[in-house]
Amino acid sequence: MSQVKGLCVMDVDGTLILEEVIDLLGREVGREEEISQITSRAMRGELNFESSLRKRVYLLEGLPVSVFDKVFKSIHLxxxxxxxxxILQKNGILVGLVSGGFTPIVERLAKSLGIAYFSANQLKVKEGLLTGKLVGAIISPEIKQATLEKWRKELKVPKERTLSIGDGANDLLMLKSAGLGIAFCAKEVLKKEIPHHVDKRDFFEVLSLIDCLERGKI
Structure with a gap:
């Protein structure tokens, strides 16, 4: 790997992609409306992220793992x-994905975009079916923040050359930990705390914001 000049850590659902994957999974099990309502409340910061995620995952019990093939085809960057x-990669800025979503989708997205660093939740599977449970540590707001710090230290990138982008309440700590945190088409709870916003759903708007803030940093 050539010298890393900076680090950009991005949320996935509602940021890198237009959809919330767990809502799409809910559609496949006939519980989309119920799951979507919980997702919306969690992203607004009205519900604890970890407990609300466990509740939503529980509702997915019995789905075949093949569902991820169908869902992956239905998401949009x-x-x-x-x-x-x-553009970031060509300028030596490594991009990483940290998601409260699920590895089967995030891993495919990362590979398709040439991204080596990613972290997401693991779903428990038994005999080819989702059990409605999670495996290992949940990617909570605290874990998102810790992951950014871990990658930053591994790559020997100073804080002022880190960028973080997210849209929901669970991204707040991560955005606050970066040299530049950007609330991307974000919920009000995030916009109240993060001074830099992009309100048009277009990543060229993020480039423009970075350019405007250029002072010898990213």
């Missing part, structure tokens, strides 16, 4: 996300 990531 946010406009200009791929070009944005390519």
């Amino acid at each position: 946010t406009p200009n996300a791929q070009k944005f990531i390519s």
Whole structure:
């Protein structure tokens, strides 16, 4: 790997992609409305993220793991996300994904975008079916923040050359830990705490914001 000049850590659902994957999974099990309502409340900071995630995952019990093939085909990258990531990578800024979503989707997204660093939740599977439970540590707001710090230290990137982008309450700590945190088409709870916003769903708007804030940093 050539020298890393900076680090950009991005949320996935509602940021890198337009959809919330867990809501799409809910559609496959006939519980989309119920799950979507919980997701919305959690992203607004009205519910504890970990407990609300466990509740939503429980409702997915019995889905075949093959459902991820179908869901992956139905998600859409946010406009200009791929070009944005390519521009950062060409300028020595490593991109990582930290998601409260699920590894089967995030891993495929990362590979398709040439991203080596990613972290997401693991779903428990038995005999090819989702059990409605999670495996290992949940990617909580605290874990998102810790992951950014871990990668930053591994890559020997100073804090002022880190960028973080997210849209929900569970991204707040991560955005606050970065040299530049950007609330991307974000919930009000995030916009109240994070001074830099992008309110148009287009990653070229993020590039513009970075350029405007350029002072010898990212």
